[in-house]
Amino acid sequence: MDTIQADHLKKSFGPITAVDDVSLSVREGEIFGFLGPNGAGKTTTIRLLTGVLTPDAGAVRINGIDIHRHPLEAKMQMGVIPENSTVYGDLTADQNLHLVGKLYGMSRSERERRNREILAQLGLEERRGDPVRTFSKGMRQRVSIACAILHRPCVLFLDEPTAGLDVQSRRLVIDTIHRMNEEGSTVFLTTHNIEEANTLCETVCIINQGRIIATGSPERLKKTFDTTQSVEVSFDRKVAKDLFTTGAISKIEPLGDKWRLYTAHPDLVVKFIGSLAEREQLTITSIATSGPSLEEAFVRLTGGA
Amino acid sequence: MEMPLFLRGVLVIAEKNIRIYYNKAPVMIFGLLFPLFMFLAFFIGRNLELAAFFPGFLAMTLFFTASSVGPLITPWEKRDRTYERLLSYPVTLEGIILGDIAAGAVFGLIITTLVWVVSGIVLHLSVVDPAAFVMAFLLGTLSFAALGSLLASPASDTPSNVMMLSSLIRFPLIFISGIFVPLTQMQGWGLLLASVSPLTYLVDLFHAGLTGESIFAPFLDCIVLAGVILGFILLARFIQMRNLMKGL
Numbered sequence: 001m002d003t004i005q006a007d008h009l010k011k012s013f014g015p016i017t018a019v020d021d022v023s024l025s026v027r028e029g030e031i032f033g034f035l036g037p038n039g040a041g042k043t044t045t046i047r048l049l050t051g052v053l054t055p056d057a058g059a060v061r062i063n064g065i066d067i068h069r070h071p072l073e074a075k076m077q078m079g080v081i082p083e084n085s086t087v088y089g090d091l092t093a094d095q096n097l098h099l100v101g102k103l104y105g106m107s108r109s110e111r112e113r114r115n116r117e118i119l120a121q122l123g124l125e126e127r128r129g130d131p132v133r134t135f136s137k138g139m140r141q142r143v144s145i146a147c148a149i150l151h152r153p154c155v156l157f158l159d160e161p162t163a164g165l166d167v168q169s170r171r172l173v174i175d176t177i178h179r180m181n182e183e184g185s186t187v188f189l190t191t192h193n194i195e196e197a198n199t200l201c202e203t204v205c206i207i208n209q210g211r212i213i214a215t216g217s218p219e220r221l222k223k224t225f226d227t228t229q230s231v232e233v234s235f236d237r238k239v240a241k242d243l244f245t246t247g248a249i250s251k252i253e254p255l256g257d258k259w260r261l262y263t264a265h266p267d268l269v270v271k272f273i274g275s276l277a278e279r280e281q282l283t284i285t286s287i288a289t290s291g292p293s294l295e296e297a298f299v300r301l302t303g304g305a
Numbered sequence: 306m307e308m309p310l311f312l313r314g315v316l317v318i319a320e321k322n323i324r325i326y327y328n329k330a331p332v333m334i335f336g337l338l339f340p341l342f343m344f345l346a347f348f349i350g351r352n353l354e355l356a357a358f359f360p361g362f363l364a365m366t367l368f369f370t371a372s373s374v375g376p377l378i379t380p381w382e383k384r385d386r387t388y389e390r391l392l393s394y395p396v397t398l399e400g401i402i403l404g405d406i407a408a409g410a411v412f413g414l415i416i417t418t419l420v421w422v423v424s425g426i427v428l429h430l431s432v433v434d435p436a437a438f439v440m441a442f443l444l445g446t447l448s449f450a451a452l453g454s455l456l457a458s459p460a461s462d463t464p465s466n467v468m469m470l471s472s473l474i475r476f477p478l479i480f481i482s483g484i485f486v487p488l489t490q491m492q493g494w495g496l497l498l499a500s501v502s503p504l505t506y507l508v509d510l511f512h513a514g515l516t517g518e519s520i521f522a523p524f525l526d527c528i529v530l531a532g533v534i535l536g537f538i539l540l541a542r543f544i545q546m547r548n549l550m551k552g553l
Contacts, residue, residue: 013550047389050393051392051393052389052392052393052549053549053550070307071395071397072307072310072311072314072395072396072397073307073310075393075394075395075396076310076395078393080390080393080394082389082390082393084386086385086386086387086390087387087390088321088325088385088387089385090324090325091324091325095324099317099320099321100394102313102317102320103313103314103317103394103395103396104394104395105310105313144390147390157393
């Protein structure tokens with residue numbers, strides 16, 4: 001049985017169809033990435049999956065429970081971090097967690113034990129008694145995550161969980177996603193960060209204009225749309241584009257202080273760079289080959305370029 | 306399994322509202338200061354028999370206090386981005402509405418009980434019909450807490466707009482409901498107008514409880530107030546469902 005099963009979801013707002021015949025299934029224990037450009041229907045889909053909105057047509061099952069027929073039972077299975085949402089600023093971190101724990105029916109002793117454990121995990125133990133309105137954005141997001149995972153949900157929904165966070169907070173969020181997944185939670189996440197989806201997710205689904213246009217593993221999606229590889233190289237001094245004269249290179253583009261050389265034969269390009277460096281008396285400061293990118297596949301699928 | 310979860314949600318939401326919203330400035334201003342100033346403005350310097358107007362004053366206090374919390378909660382939560390989060394927890398929209406109403410009702414009950422106890426001691430008031438008096442408290446506080454939630458229903462994420470709408474609706478009601486002009490002295494259009502205000506039935510029920518004199522049968526007052534509670538809740542649910550996305 002799939003943990004999340006959505007069948008033919010449809011949702012319109014007036015004349016605008018935000019979600020159009022969306023079906024998807026997420027296996028137990030999977031990290032599932034939901035990608036799409038702005039306005040593609042990601043947030044509306046996640047609101048339908050989490051029972052915040054009711055679809056015009058279609059059904060959602062969480063662990064086999066129909067969320068629109070049995071919303072409370074289905075919501076007991078999940079933890080949700082909606083986009084831009086936060087926790088109660090007037091309450092302390094501890095009070096926010098107690099409130100959520102009560103909603104999930106946790107006993108007082110269970111709540112106290114779990115609050116301590118989770119606040120320590122997220123580096124908030126020393127601030128547990130402070131009102132959340134005094135916290136930084138990263139700390140608030142950590143409280144928000146704590147509220148979502150407090151009851152050890154079977155399914156974790158995250159809508160743009162790392163948007164606007166500093167590096168440390170972002171890393172903490174990603175570590176938490178990994179930890180929850182290792183403990184058995186299925187993770188459904190939307191993100192703008194293609195690299196994040198590439199490294200975190202086992203399956204990626206791309207939505208555009210309310211419709212799902214591709215689903216598969218990141219590797220499969222990359223290979224479907226682009227077989228070109230690239231070599232990134234930098235030298236100890238600036239070099240002109242004209243020096244890369246081999247026919248094995250199909251396209252050249254600058255990338256900061258590096259050059260990215262697109263090719264179907266990276267071995268030939270690497271050999272060429274070696275001979276070029278010797279001829280021009282250049283020192284290679286870095287060189288790396290990379291395969292087709294998920295970003296490229298995403299851009300092609302969504303018609304962005 | 307859904308009903309215990311539903312009831313738990315209502316109680317936790319009510320508790321959350323009590324913790325967060327009771328000490329917000331608009332609740333203090335519209336819930337406590339306004340009825341006090343209205344009372345002072347009407348009674349100070351006038352030779353009126355306070356005991357005769359007390360049922361109306363008690364109804365006005367209950368009306369203002371019970372209806373002061375509800376209008377604040379939904380717009381405040383939409384503005385602070387906690388509303389969508391709340392909807393994703395194991396609660397339903399109906400549970401949220403009832404939790405909001407419960408918080409308003411408890412506020413109304415506590416403040417009005419305090420006013421009654423203090424005034425009762427000072428003015429040597431007695432209760433003539435305890436059943437009518439208790440029902441006035443219970444049905445009154447629920448009616449106007451439900452009105453508070455209804456007033457918040459068209460809201461987006463601007464609490465001040467809702468407070469303005471709420472004042473626009475609440476103020477006329479206190480002038481047509483037999484608080485400042487006793488219902489027994491109203492005739493013709495005045496009485497007809499009073500009969501469409503739910504506050505009139507609360508004033509009348511308090512009169513029945515405290516003085517034994519009412520223009521409608523207490524049973525009828527109770528029926529009307531119970532109908533008002535149900536009507537306000539259903540209307541609030543309908544409007545909030547339509548406006549769910551507003552301000553998210």
